[in-house]
Amino acid sequence: MDMAWVLDTLFTLFSFTLIILMVPGFAMLEAGLVRTKNVTAVLTINTMIYIVASLTFFFIGYKLAFGGWDGSSMSKYAAFLFQMAFVGKTVNIMSGGVSERTRVIPLSIFTIFMAGFIYPLVVNLTWGADLLKDTIFDISNMHDLAGSTVIHSTGGWALLAAILIIGSRKGKYTKRGIKVIPASNIPLVVLGALLLWIGWFGFNGGSVGSISSKNAADTVAFVVMNTNNAGLVGGLIVFILSYLTYKKFDITMVLNGALGGLVAITAGADVLTPVESLTVGLIGGILVFYAVPFFDKLKLDDPVGALSVHLVNGIWGTLAVGLFGKADLFSQIKGIIEIGIFTFVISYIIIFIINKFIPFRAEEEEEIEGLDVTECGIEAYPEFKRTF
Numbered sequence: 001m002d003m004a005w006v007l008d009t010l011f012t013l014f015s016f017t018l019i020i021l022m023v024p025g026f027a028m029l030e031a032g033l034v035r036t037k038n039v040t041a042v043l044t045i046n047t048m049i050y051i052v053a054s055l056t057f058f059f060i061g062y063k064l065a066f067g068g069w070d071g072s073s074m075s076k077y078a079a080f081l082f083q084m085a086f087v088g089k090t091v092n093i094m095s096g097g098v099s100e101r102t103r104v105i106p107l108s109i110f111t112i113f114m115a116g117f118i119y120p121l122v123v124n125l126t127w128g129a130d131l132l133k134d135t136i137f138d139i140s141n142m143h144d145l146a147g148s149t150v151i152h153s154t155g156g157w158a159l160l161a162a163i164l165i166i167g168s169r170k171g172k173y174t175k176r177g178i179k180v181i182p183a184s185n186i187p188l189v190v191l192g193a194l195l196l197w198i199g200w201f202g203f204n205g206g207s208v209g210s211i212s213s214k215n216a217a218d219t220v221a222f223v224v225m226n227t228n229n230a231g232l233v234g235g236l237i238v239f240i241l242s243y244l245t246y247k248k249f250d251i252t253m254v255l256n257g258a259l260g261g262l263v264a265i266t267a268g269a270d271v272l273t274p275v276e277s278l279t280v281g282l283i284g285g286i287l288v289f290y291a292v293p294f295f296d297k298l299k300l301d302d303p304v305g306a307l308s309v310h311l312v313n314g315i316w317g318t319l320a321v322g323l324f325g326k327a328d329l330f331s332q333i334k335g336i337i338e339i340g341i342f343t344f345v346i347s348y349i350i351i352f353i354i355n356k357f358i359p360f361r362a363e364e365e366e367e368i369e370g371l372d373v374t375e376c377g378i379e380a381y382p383e384f385k386r387t388f
Contacts, residue, residue: 052115056087091111204224
């Protein structure tokens with residue numbers, strides 16, 4: 001008994017560490033995709049999300065989500081840290097999608113609401129204490145291993161609300177069409193995406209919850225294999241589609257295709273067969289490839305493609321579990337809809353109110369100058385001539 005407790009504690013702490021690797025993953029990915037004049041601001045926001053979200057979850061969110069601390073199968077501190085590692089990802093998804101025009105303070109304030117109220121309530125209804133148990137709104141039967149909907153779609157719905165309120169970057173959509181704003185640092189994009197990929201092994205594998213028996217260890221290995229395979233085929237299909245469509249290889253899209261596959265498999269990596277997981281990842285990559293230009297046509301300015309990767313594939317991955325017969329399809333759909341409506345509406349209201357008192361969006365002159373100067377006073381690349 002003690003050895004199983006120790007092994008599961010160690011495994012959970014290791015998984016927690018892998019998930020925390022996603023903090024620099026998001027930071028590097030976003031820093032590489034924005035213009036040089038906004039890199040410090042992006043890094044500052046990502047750092048503050050980790051700090052603010054983690055502390056808020058410690059003081060408020062964890063108890064709301066789970067009702068209390070449980071150390072029956074492992075150290076209660078390890079169990080807390082593992083859950084805490086997830087919470088900031090919902091805001092990381094949002095922050096990347098509103099990059100280059102959003103101030104640090106209002107986004108940090110919204111992080112408190114996300115980590116202390118919105119995300120914990122979503123967790124409560126799915127993985128946690130279940131306030132709505134045995135009511136018509138009970139969605140605890142939705143199968144979502146590590147959060148295709150609970151985490152990724154939650155962040156995606158909050159992002160959609162934010163974009164609708166904050167608007168697009170200056171000059172992105174013109175009468176002549178859509179202006180392409182190129183990434184500033186492709187090596188950082190690759191580094192960030194691969195750090196996220198590695199972190200996903202803790203994200204999904206750790207969600208099995210135990211490794212202290214032969215069956216549990218085998219399940220963890222199975223989940224990690226399915227997770228990796230979905231990312232591989234998601235990236236591969238975008239690599240192929242990119243060449244067939246444009247006769248070019250767009251590494252940023254290839255990586256987003258891989259991330260889309262990883263998001264999609266997050267719901268069902270423990271119950272889908274390897275072939276089914278490959279199919280989920282393949283469709284996930286295809287969805288990213290076509291969703292990015294679709295959102296641009298709707299003038300929803302998303303510099304990092306977070307809506308396509310996290311919202312679209314969060315929905316797809318959760319649906320796929322039901323479509324492949326591994327969970328009740330109605331329960332999957334009900335969970336997607338209920339969480340989507342709750343998160344979008346509450347996020348929109350909170351962002352709207354915060355925006356009235358402390359505007360999310362930088363002034364036009366500040367946006368032109370770059371948020372590194374106006375928000376942080378430190379330029380990431382002071383020796384470079386900035387592109388406006």
